[in-house]
Amino acid sequence: MEPNYPLHLPDFYVGDPAPAYRDLRHNSPVHWTSANGGFWGITRYEDIKFIGSRPHLFSSANGVLMPDGKPRTADPRPMLITTDPPRHKAMRQLISKGFTPRHINAMEPDIRAIVRGVLDSAKADIELEYAEGIVAKVPVRIIADLLGAPAEDWEQFRAWSDASVGSADPDIKMTSQAAFGALTTYFQRLIDLRKQDRTNDLISILMDARVDGESLSDDELMSFLHLLLVAGNETTRNLIAMGTIALINHPEQLRMLVDDPSLIPTAIEEMLRYVSPVTHMTRWATEDVELRGKTIKKGQAVVLLYGAANRDENVFGDTAEQFDITRRPNPHLAFGTGEHACLGLSLARLEARVFFEEFLARFDRVELTGEVLRMRSTMVPGVRTMHVRLGSADERATVR
Amino acid sequence: MRIVLDRAKCTGIGICEALAPTVFEVDDHGELVVLSAEVPEDAQNEVTEAVEGCPTMALRLQP
Numbered sequence: 001m002e003p004n005y006p007l008h009l010p011d012f013y014v015g016d017p018a019p020a021y022r023d024l025r026h027n028s029p030v031h032w033t034s035a036n037g038g039f040w041g042i043t044r045y046e047d048i049k050f051i052g053s054r055p056h057l058f059s060s061a062n063g064v065l066m067p068d069g070k071p072r073t074a075d076p077r078p079m080l081i082t083t084d085p086p087r088h089k090a091m092r093q094l095i096s097k098g099f100t101p102r103h104i105n106a107m108e109p110d111i112r113a114i115v116r117g118v119l120d121s122a123k124a125d126i127e128l129e130y131a132e133g134i135v136a137k138v139p140v141r142i143i144a145d146l147l148g149a150p151a152e153d154w155e156q157f158r159a160w161s162d163a164s165v166g167s168a169d170p171d172i173k174m175t176s177q178a179a180f181g182a183l184t185t186y187f188q189r190l191i192d193l194r195k196q197d198r199t200n201d202l203i204s205i206l207m208d209a210r211v212d213g214e215s216l217s218d219d220e221l222m223s224f225l226h227l228l229l230v231a232g233n234e235t236t237r238n239l240i241a242m243g244t245i246a247l248i249n250h251p252e253q254l255r256m257l258v259d260d261p262s263l264i265p266t267a268i269e270e271m272l273r274y275v276s277p278v279t280h281m282t283r284w285a286t287e288d289v290e291l292r293g294k295t296i297k298k299g300q301a302v303v304l305l306y307g308a309a310n311r312d313e314n315v316f317g318d319t320a321e322q323f324d325i326t327r328r329p330n331p332h333l334a335f336g337t338g339e340h341a342c343l344g345l346s347l348a349r350l351e352a353r354v355f356f357e358e359f360l361a362r363f364d365r366v367e368l369t370g371e372v373l374r375m376r377s378t379m380v381p382g383v384r385t386m387h388v389r390l391g392s393a394d395e396r397a398t399v400r
Numbered sequence: 401m402r403i404v405l406d407r408a409k410c411t412g413i414g415i416c417e418a419l420a421p422t423v424f425e426v427d428d429h430g431e432l433v434v435l436s437a438e439v440p441e442d443a444q445n446e447v448t449e450a451v452e453g454c455p456t457m458a459l460r461l462q463p
Contacts, residue, residue: 337455339409339456346414
């Protein structure tokens, strides 16, 4: 009998999906789930690479979230993430100008200042809330800064952005539609300001960009700004918060990292692999496709389970299920694969690196003092709250 | 070994540049520039990682 797992439920991802992923990779790598109108769960590394590199066969136009049971049709005003070739590549290339390593690395001083500003509020030897109170502030401020939003708007901006993606979370009061509307109004104000006066921020770069000789419409610009916020916020927060938990659970590796901060870049790659902050993206077959003896029918959804591929023994060997901050090479798929691979990956890596550099220079001990409360999401099941006690690195140096 | 770039596949995201900055650079127009057609002796591991790490499989090595 085939294994049966609730791949459509947030609880599956909030728990530890690794044993289920292992079972699926071995026993049902192209796995049919009948919930929510039905979809295929893909768990092997090689198969996700195969699907991700064939956007003509596996389209993104019907949306990248897993099926929720409601009928899906192509968005008449697609976001970059739901645009197929050939338009995707043209749009992607002009937007990627703002995200190249060189462009992103130039932001390092700004990012470091933002991280320091946030960490200044964190004190040692008291219980404090880490996910919401510290980590979450970093990516949203960086995105706001990237968009050219003034610092005094950052907290308001953050409240809207949390509410706009937190609709599944009953504790967030503002409806996601209301938050989406508030953000749209705010973005429109930024766009209008740039119409009078271009700067060197991302909105200005996008307004000057041309696809097939045409500039982006206000609608396209708007949908890109919403996408940037959704894609760059929860994801990075999840990486840093869950990455910290991985370090707490592996104290010998935390010690190694504190003693040798030059390991931080490989440690971040391992956090990306081990945590896989974005659980999946979805594709839609444009014709019948045979894969591992199963027939994926035209129009059916395939859900690419990156966290499963990132533990694939065929790629990561006997230590695939272990957390190892020195792992190299580490060709994980945490940023996806194919022409829709995460545009913001250089920014995410830089944010995480600067965060851990600054954090571990100040605090060399971290312990959990209570339960970790997770976001109930099938796509980015991050940390809502986690209480910790930090130990000051200075104090330890003094004691020595 | 020579580095072969397929421009039709490249989206200019610069993963290769992050892995092997002495060999790859995405310019101001978003176009990838291969700075050295031959793989430099001292950058073989980085270039191999860059080729394997390209999400669109736009890079390959030719003997």
